[in-house]
Amino acid sequence: MRIYKVGGAVRDRLLGIPVTDIDWVVVGATTEEMLAKGFRPVGADFPVFLHPKSGEEYALARTERKSGRGYGGFTFHASPEVTLEEDLIRRDLTINAMAEDDQQNLIDPYHGQRDLEARLLRHVSPAFAEDPLRVLRVARFAARYAALGFTVAPETLELMRQLSESGELEALTPERSWKEISRALMEDQPQVFIEVLRACGALKVLMPEVDALFGVPQPPAHHPEIDTGAHTLSVLEQAALHKQPLTVRWACLLHDLGKGLTPEEEWPRHIAHEFKGLKLIKAVNERFKAPRDCQELAMLVGEYHTHGHRALELKPSTLLELLQSFDVYRRPQRFEEFIAACEMDARGREGLEERSYPQADYLRGASTAARTVAVQPLLEKGFKGPELGEAIKRERLKALKAYKEQV
Missing domain, CATH: 3.30.460.10 (Beta Polymerase, domain 2)
Structure with missing residues (x-):
């Protein structure tokens, strides 16, 4: 032995x-x-x-x-x-x-040591092409070691391309795929994972909704990088730089899927992309059986991220609806993760990575104002049932109006 x-x-x-x-x-x-x-x-x-x-x-x-x-x-x-x-x-x-x-x-x-020194991710033998999971694994290693200068060897990328075209990737179980995807998203450079999957044709197979974003233009005034796919990678990069949790990184990856559905004649505008993207986000969530917290945040960020950016302009009633949608009274942490995703979205734009995001503190303040409305005095006044719910809503709206005037 x-x-x-x-x-x-x-x-x-x-x-x-x-x-x-x-x-x-x-x-x-x-x-x-x-x-x-x-x-x-x-x-x-x-x-x-x-x-x-x-x-x-x-x-x-x-x-x-x-x-x-x-x-x-x-x-x-x-x-x-x-x-x-x-x-x-x-x-x-x-x-x-x-x-x-x-x-x-x-x-x-x-000759692994030789490839370590050459900073190359190279397959050991042709049997590499027998296991489709290795496409995801190599892309994950590329994300992990990108900062050290590692790249995928051309002949290995070619094998990954052959695997992507073979139909083998469809045989992967959602659980195995999610395990690799989630680990890759938590690496220091998760955007490299997506880049490598795209380079070998695997992104088109595994996440066609994300692949469709590349080549789709956005208004240069808001997006100096123009390309929606490039923007998504930058948002993911910012999420990693700011040490965001998996829920936020997953939401960042999927937040703009609706832009892939915009007809070319409407480019570079993407009217109502937030709502159009929801069915795509739902499909990706279900395909990989993402954990519930990841699924929920991705859907909410997809629908409301532009609300986050326009937070300072929102009417108190719209602000209240936003807070209700996130159930901030019982789940304040989820709203905090939404704010983080919005900030990453704002920073994931060429030349604007260091921009301030006053919307974050404004939204936190609004959440605090609404959550500090006391229920006990309303109970003492005899409100109950649906009437109590309406009374609480009125008081929260009043608190948000006062908060907006104060800010």
Whole structure:
């Protein structure tokens, strides 16, 4: 039995960045031997075990063979005869196909260290094209390591293009796709993820609604960058720079989908794009089974982001309707995330990245004014049922009028 550290832990140590997860491969062992040493088995598909003390994952060396469509369409074979090199060749990228022994000696049969130095994301073998999930994974790694100068090797991008055209991407489950998409959106440069997917034709397959935004012009007075797709990438970039949570980043990606539906003869104006985009946002949400908080915020930002930008001009009654739509009385955090998405949208414009956004504080103040209306005095006056609801609404409207005059 020989044990090797593999994959990301080796890669990140060589890059000089913090190692978060450590994976191990066990060569020359059987399932029975692992169990005898106290390892706990996990997963039904292939033999992976948890260390009895550290809880880290130890996998028996294995080979794999394509047996069906999609990410799960593989047959695995694990036995004491499988070599470390055979295990490593089934991995996606050369930089993830390196191992270390217990003396920290590097085992690098597929030249991962060379590609690390060249800042290249390159596939290990032609078998890369058998797993459609790798298209998303490579795009995610491109987003993660973009700041270090990494790019996708041309021949790997070509394989990703072939995968995108093959129909294999449609075999991915929503859960697996969302796992990669959500992780990619939380990288430091999530816009690179979208750029790489677009470069290999995968964006057109996975999110045609986002792909359709590229080449669609907007009024230069509001959008110096003009192109709607370029704007979306900039908004996503701003969301990452400002450390926004996943909900906000997802909403930023989808907020302008309605502009992809505008007839060319109406360009560069996009009348009512907020409402037109809702059915598209709903479709993308459902396609990837996004978590409910991501779905809800994306829909609300899509519908109301222009309200956010015009906050200072809104009538008190419109402002009240906006607050009601977000249920700020029970869910103030969701409104805070809406404000953040609006600010990212305002900053995601060429040359305007540092602009101030007074609408943010104004909206926060309006929310506070409406939420501080006390219900108890109205109850004491005898209001109840629908009459109480109307009385609360009147008092909140009064509070918002006072707030607007004061500001």
